[in-house]
Amino acid sequence: MQNNKEWQAAFTVIKQLENAGYEAVVVGGAVRDALLGRAVHDVDVATSAMPSEVKEIFAHTVDIGIQHGTVLVIVPESPVEVTTYRTDGEYTDHRRPEVVQFVRSLAEDLRRRDFTMNAIAMRRDGSLVDYYGGREDIEACVIRAVGEAQARFAEDALRMLRAARFAAQLSFTIEPATKQAMHEQAADIEWIAIERVKAELDKLWVGKAVYNGLLTLVESGLATYLPGKFEAEQWQGFSTKDAQIGWAYFAWLQGENWPEVLRSYRLSNKETSFIKAVLAAFEALQMGWTKMDYFTYSEAALVTALDFSKLQKLQVEVTQDGIREAQARLPIRTRNELVVNGLDLQNWSGQKRGPWLKEALQEMLEAVVAGEVENERQHIKDWFELQIFHKG
Numbered sequence: 001m002q003n004n005k006e007w008q009a010a011f012t013v014i015k016q017l018e019n020a021g022y023e024a025v026v027v028g029g030a031v032r033d034a035l036l037g038r039a040v041h042d043v044d045v046a047t048s049a050m051p052s053e054v055k056e057i058f059a060h061t062v063d064i065g066i067q068h069g070t071v072l073v074i075v076p077e078s079p080v081e082v083t084t085y086r087t088d089g090e091y092t093d094h095r096r097p098e099v100v101q102f103v104r105s106l107a108e109d110l111r112r113r114d115f116t117m118n119a120i121a122m123r124r125d126g127s128l129v130d131y132y133g134g135r136e137d138i139e140a141c142v143i144r145a146v147g148e149a150q151a152r153f154a155e156d157a158l159r160m161l162r163a164a165r166f167a168a169q170l171s172f173t174i175e176p177a178t179k180q181a182m183h184e185q186a187a188d189i190e191w192i193a194i195e196r197v198k199a200e201l202d203k204l205w206v207g208k209a210v211y212n213g214l215l216t217l218v219e220s221g222l223a224t225y226l227p228g229k230f231e232a233e234q235w236q237g238f239s240t241k242d243a244q245i246g247w248a249y250f251a252w253l254q255g256e257n258w259p260e261v262l263r264s265y266r267l268s269n270k271e272t273s274f275i276k277a278v279l280a281a282f283e284a285l286q287m288g289w290t291k292m293d294y295f296t297y298s299e300a301a302l303v304t305a306l307d308f309s310k311l312q313k314l315q316v317e318v319t320q321d322g323i324r325e326a327q328a329r330l331p332i333r334t335r336n337e338l339v340v341n342g343l344d345l346q347n348w349s350g351q352k353r354g355p356w357l358k359e360a361l362q363e364m365l366e367a368v369v370a371g372e373v374e375n376e377r378q379h380i381k382d383w384f385e386l387q388i389f390h391k392g
Helices: 005-019 029-036 051-057 106-111 134-139 149-155 158-170 176-191 194-205 210-220 243-253 255-264 269-285 291-296 299-311 320-328 342-349 355-370 377-387
Strands: 024-027 044-047 061-065 070-073 080-084 086-088 100-102
Touching (some): 005 044, 024 029, 024 106, 029 134, 051 070, 149 158, 194 210, 194 243, 269 299, 299 320, 342 355
């Protein structure tokens, strides 16, 4: 686990910091995931060296967050984020400290972290620094706030949503006092920028126990203060590796209000287009997909709609292999494959552009996709003159 280039880079940086007389350790999620046996590709280093001292030690650095003590150190194996030990000043907006104070003490740095499983440090020799029983909590599959839970959540309300996300990702339970503090302070989540909320939900949707995460959102009361309906029971059996599929299922559960709800989360145009396609494909599936449906929607959208139908225990005859085979049998897969365009139709009809042209192009496309007319110029011209031009 600790032999990939990211770990090697981190240990290279730690060794140089130690040779210069400073303390340095791996911290955060990398240590947690290493103890869980999960793949780790983001290995951060914390150190007693001040940012200016870090920059003096290494030839190549980038100031990526120096006001918070973070310097990107460039070493041959891989870039490494190096952050000076720090304590946080007063939080007045439930999001970020007013001031950050750099310190030389690892114990003080770990004290400010969110959960015990994330407050473990690893030295270069692999030994652990664990003041809060994080390793025991990992072994017990428990999410527990460092110190007083109310204080941790008052500092940064997003930590409550992170707890729910970890419950989904790791299939952990939340320690009772931590869960009670979440319930008492759930309303503070409204202080958090919706972009940060979405980023956490992105990770929750792809967790191995999404239902566990949704149940946490509901039982803690957080769901009450987030846009949309969070119906935990509807998520039993849901699993995906693609966050936009999670958003699509969330949208489906919103009913007709889904566009308004998802606008609140500021999804990208790409995500919204995919969701719209999935929901349309799901609706079409209830009547049975036509050749035009197989043409219109991507394989990913069709498979997702099919999976949603299975989650809802609806009776459908389609299979994933059947989707692929049906699309492979289509005469064309994109509009660009048509051998005729709007200019051809204008020339054949002698008419100027107008609403009729869009309608004629669509009818032509549907006829080709359905196999009613061959995708060949003369065949289409004959069909057009018979079916469209002579309608007038």
